[in-house]
Amino acid sequence: MSSTVTVAPSRPTIRTTQIRGDLDGLRGLAIALVVVYHVWFGRVSGGVDVFLVLSGFFLGGRLLRQAAGDQPDESWPRAVARIARRLLPALVVVLAASAVLTVLVQPQTRWEEFADQALASQFYWQNWYLADSANDYTRAGEGVSPLQHIWSMSVQGQFFVGVLTLAAVIALVTRLVGAARHRRAVLVGVLSVLTVLSFWYALVTHQLDQSHAYYDTFARAWELLAGMLAAAVLPVLRCPRWLRVVAAVVGLGAILACGVLLDGAAEFPGPWALVPVGATILLILSGTREPPAPNRLLATAPLVTLGTMAYSLYLWHWPLLIFWLAHTDRDGVGVSEGVAIIALSLVLAYLTTRLVENPLRVGSKDRAAHRLPTGPRYGAVALGGVVALLAVALVVSSLAWRGHVEGIRANGVELQTLSSRDYPGARALLENSRVPRLPMRPSVLEATDDLPATTIDGCITDFASVEVIRCVYGDASAARTIALAGGSHSEHWITALDIVGRSHGFRVVTYLKMGCPLSTDDDPRIAGSEDPYPLCKVWVRDAMDALTVDRPDYVFTTTTRPHPNGPGDRVPDSYLGIWDELSIQQIPILGLRDTPWMFRDGVLFAPVDCLADGGDPETCGLPRSEMLAERNPTLEHADRYPLLSVLDLSDAVCRPDVCRAVEGNVLVYHDAHHLSATYVRTLVDELARQLAEATGWW
Template sequence: MRVGDGWHEELDGALAKNNDVRGRLRARMLMPRLPRRAEPVRRVANSSVAPEYRHDLDGLRGLAIALVVVFHVWMGRVSGGVDVFLVLSGFFFTGMLVRRSEIKRTLLRTGRRLLPALTVVLVTVLGATAIARPYTQWGDISGQTLASALYYQNWFLAGAELDYLAPDPSVSPLQHLWSMAVQAQFYLVILVVVAVWARRSGQRMLLLAGLIGAGAVSFWYAAEGAAQHQAWTYYDSGARAWELLAGAALAVAAPWIKVPHSARAVLAILGLAMVISCGMLIDGASRFPGPAALFPVAAAVALIVSGMGTAPWVNRLLAALVLVRLGGLAYALYLWHWPVLIFYLAQYGKVTPGLQGGLLVVGVSLVLAVLTERYVETPLRQRGYTEGMRYRRGVGFVTAMAGVGVLVAALGWQAVLKANPAHAPEALDAVQYPGAAVLFAGAVAEPERMRPTVFEAQKDAPRPTSDGCITPNRDVRVCTYGDENAARTIALVGGSHSEHWLPTLEVLAAEHRFRIVTYLKEGCPLTLVDEPSYALAPFPECREWSVEVLDRLAGERPDWVFLTATRPRTDDGDTVPPEYLDIWSALSERALNVLAVRDTPWPRRDGVTYRALDCLAHRGTAYSCGIDRATALTPENPAAQPASAYPNVFPVDLTDAICRPDRCLAAEGNILVYRDEHHISASFARTLAPELGRQIGAITQWW
């Protein structure tokens, strides 16, 4: 993200004055940041001459990348630095375009600036994944490699947030490249916009009005999206566009911006303070790019404007050599720091690197960034001196071949997966695969190949995952399973942890003749608040959906409502969130009876969930890939005591059929328990039917 490079060609000429090759080389060594003379360019109508190079903005870029790295490594938070990058990218790229109109040349120059370093990182990540990560992650990483190389990583991640068949991308070493994809998409769009503007009118005011209008629409879209579905909106290019457009509009309006020096000094102080404090004051991961992102965007705009003229002391401070040099490394450092951090955490089984580990991560990232900048980026950006031409061509050839290799390897693995699709296992023999029966019925399981396999696991899901009966949005979808003509009805309500009980209920419905009517929404247990205590971000869409579902339940009058009663604690054990009690009260007011099932234990280390199937693929065993029962569950069902205050709420607890007295294993009775981080596989869920049937029968007296 070398956002300041658009200004360098406006200062060309110093080195071309000396025709002696050695003299030019010496000058280049003395002034390494001053490039040679560019070819003459055709100015766009009504464009202004490029202003003096802004070293303070290089320094701002250096400060932003420092904040990004520090907050990622030690604080696990979003710093706002990426939002500053977006504004700067919009400012510099658009400013460069309105001063010149050669689209082909701009595309080539931008590609030469961005692709080589990205290729080096992708090659390294792909190789390290093949060597150090479980093969169950190769499919996801190869898919994200393609998405990163082709600059649609943000959409890949957005889809993964909504698609419950996709692996969780939260620990992907390529997750951070979503911002590169957003910027690349913006570059392509703004290239077309400026090209049309230059050819048809060349009126700067018209272009400015268009950018402001588009930014306003994008901001409204981001505000609406952040309030409704934050996970998707965070990666949405349309929701992020206003941050880039803020910088773009500023670049177009620059000739008209005249601010007194005293006011610019105030802007500089406020802007710097806001950039530094943003990550500490705002949890950007749960609120950006909504209105809260105005904070870092306004800070970046203030610092850009404050330097338009005689620089205040803050801008001179940002132009300090150390920050400027760090700004020069910003792109390479951004590319490297995240995969280094993720591989470190995975290698040592840690959730956070700590002080010493964090220093190691930062140090390694800096070394890799310097090497990438010096031996890959710089040679491919410099032209015109014969001594370096052979090396430059060699680097270009090697990176090009590496890029082709990355695409071939990633596409090849995706093709292998496509040609050998995983399928959920058919009905398993109860003698060979007793599953949970070894725990609650004393069944004996002779060793057999585990099913589902680690490749089949994610497909071994309840039917709503694939038939569309669990909604990803605000719509209330109602589906019927079991005996559709039965007189008795159980309503299965809530999120995916209600959904994964459907295979168990289907077995019972076939045996005891009742209907199952589902009201399911991804990530949404019933709630009456916008931001439940267990949520990572506000989710008002869940509350709105829940209110409508409660009204429908009151009208449909099912015999029983089946939903989850507990969630894991942030430390050890499980608990009943207060929001669940509000739902119990609401159902009681509607005279609806409730089967409140204790949630299944979540495999986790230090509060962070992990995929048992990855652990098994990485030389783990059913025991080592499980979790201590005392870590996953409190000694007694936490729903039992509060449920006693509600005559309509009856707790159901199947944890003794899932966990042994001391540990919850990753597989029982030759069946994999978990299909991902915390959902039980459909095959294992079916083996729980006898125990669930015993408890439901005792409560309902249906059998």
């Protein structure tokens, strides 16, 4: 008789992973740096890059253990659900609180932008939303968003889903071809290739358009991938203790010094991002087997505790800071205010971690594996239901407000045919016209879309391009030509020039680039932000070459800028170099004094926001003496340039003592320094009069 031996089915060996208290503490140090630098210094600390590397390390460790058979495989839906439980609840709570604060603190002009960003944040698209708007000069006057920091959460969410999908595909393919035992090696190989490609992409896009690359998932992926590769290297790494001590000291020192020595907002994700990324990897690799002193320091209780709250603290601190600045109408906080903001952020982060994150973090099937109580979890179910309702409410309210605003703007076509009797605009100043009591147009919700035709038609080069775009307005069949050249402050006059051109028989050809006046400046800067703008220099050279070839009858451009130290305005020396070049080419210039910029205490502000917040045309304006010199500075150079005709419409924008937000029932500015298209239409007669004197064409 034969005996039967029953063999129990084999199960994957589950290895207990080493608990790295030093990495929890590193997360705590990173969030501390992020918060302190944001609150008091307005700089990028490098802490977010530390988070990205650590996120990649922990995800990579899990996937590599699964690939090696050291941990049971997890289905793609379950893995995504686990990440969603980890990330979404706290995010939804902070978004809901921010929505309430937006309604209470911010003017209605900010609500639409918040609604758009809330939707983008909730669906993990915020980084791409910010990347697209980074080069949108029509938003240059907007305040900083309370949700801007969620870009990094969106990058991580997209990366997690992408890598989980990649790992699932590799697992399937290796099983199908009978190479399951090589699955880990294949995964590491693919991750290595992707790391190199992402880093190369980051270098290229950083040079082409750094402001867009900063938020680009593909340009940031190498930082998370580097963390995943560190997880692959760690088990096989053998280093002498002295080398691990050096690595830990260098890594910790680099992280502490990063925010002081590097301007991350301008330098990342380019090669300088290697500093926080490399430093984090050094600390990861140095902390195994008898961790050196820097790692033991990171593993101390205060930093570890802070690390457990890092996610919620990151979510809370930024909106609290931005809403406080909006409430106080300032651009910075003092020591006591900053301490209060940080303290409140810590309290809210603790409560969110304890009451929202932890109860919902682990699914019912995983609770036994995590040694958590099993059985009915009615409290967690109820909490999950509340979070889901908040998420739905956010989506519905955001879409409803956007629909409301779009409905109002649908009537914006009326702005082009407003009655000159009811809405005299500039004529109220120039002709002392009677102004009836009527609602201002464009309204505060219409102002954002009251833009020049060149913006709508795509006839202005954006920040990231150097193409010279020529578009024709006015009388396209006319023989006489005025070239409208320069930045957006030249551009907003197209509304009036188009009308005058059609009435008096001349073409208007555009040579425009966002934020780029005609200048010979070797180091141009973006107005308002003072960020380097090297592509402006390239475009100006190309535009000047085009003007030399095209030889228009006149070049219409601005001649002044706000004085950098205030008050008043001036002619930058770099403008004179352009006038010299045009004079050599015998091309006459129609030099227009620039529109007054709305600087209050050295900071740009949008009168439309002030009006939406309950202000009036007077209080939402500024004294003329702060914005304009008593005499047009261009006149000081008129004798040197006989081909320069000086135009000045300041008296059609400002009163003798004040530049108000509204004149003749028409909103003057649609943002902080660009005239509304509706107001420019009321300047047609005065511009035509000055052009007639300058050109003699009619």
